[in-house]
Amino acid sequence: MVGWVRITSLMEMFSISRAQASKDFQGYQLLRPNNLRYNKSAKYYEISDGFMPLLLTGKTSELLSIFHTPHTPNPPVLSLTAYQPHASAINPLDREIDLTIFRLISNAAYNHRKVKILYQSLTQADSQERIISPHTLVYSGYRWHIRAYSEHHQAYRDFVLARIKNVPTLIDEVGIDDTNDTEWHTQVPIVIGPHPNLSDNHKTVIVDDYGMCDDQITVQMRGALVGYFLKLMHLEPSREHPDAKVQQIVVLNKDVVKHWVWGE
Structure with missing residues (x-):
């Protein structure tokens, strides 16, 4: 230093x-x-x-x-x-997690067990009981969630740990593993480059900032995590800014990525 x-x-x-x-x-x-x-x-x-x-x-x-x-x-x-030199850092607000909830969900994921939870989603007025089979803890850059198979949805879903409203109940049944979680196991290349409306000098600045090669950089991301990554990088379609100097970078292969974010 x-x-x-x-x-x-x-x-x-x-x-x-x-x-x-x-x-x-x-x-x-x-x-x-x-x-x-x-x-x-x-x-x-x-x-x-x-x-x-x-x-x-x-x-x-x-x-x-x-x-x-x-x-x-x-x-x-x-x-x-x-x-070391003086340094200052800005951190996002913490999303508090009940450690008992975290411990039981982690236990279920590690030991491949089903768990019953009371979950409050933003699409439901009241908390709903769900039986899930957790397989991976994920930090999205802002918060922790669990990737799990949901028996109610008959599909793999993400459950935000802070939205589990009860002490989970471990069920003495082997959980459904991640073998068929196609979104989790599919690697999606996300190609990022400078905003096309930037001047050549400003594009060079962005290329240097991100260590791009040939004016682009490719990030390999699990399909299930593509949306979180784009949100973290302010590259979601709903968050794109019309001013190139504000937006600075864009997704160059939207035809590939759109399936994982736009649902097309």
Whole structure:
């Protein structure tokens, strides 16, 4: 992050002794002998010209997530926050989930069991009882849902965890697995490119922003998740903005993608 690190950094972050911190540095240097060199005058280890990531891949998204980590509650990854530039992050509002509900749904998914829930959808005035066979927990970028087979609908559906209104009842029956969930197992290529109405200079900016090749980038997405991805990227048909500078990117293969979003 800042190009150097001291033994005291590890001591302070992990509450370890100087001897242990020195041992950790020695272990790292055995694995990557050309990554760090000791600066005797400054009394710290600094990155060498031949640095090769060991614990990280070196991708920009991965490094930026470290800046984001201190701004999330109870972060799963520790970073030496005192030794990185100031950073600020904006997070979407949390959708609260009852941990008992989460535990039971997760249990059913892992153990391939059916579960009875009371579900409040936005298409029904009242909560409805449903028997489902969960197979995968999914985070859409804004909220968690469970992909499951619904006995009422005789089809695979998505159920938002925050909309389960009771403590689920585990049923001692083997659930229906994901074998026939065609939408889940179908990979859909989503080709994205700069908005065609942007000027050539502005298109170049967008190409660089997203690391596009030949003015486009392809994302492989499960059919069941295409709609969520487009919503996350503001690429839904209902959310497309007429101003190219606002919209910036568009779906280039709508003929392929429309089946999964437009229902055609």
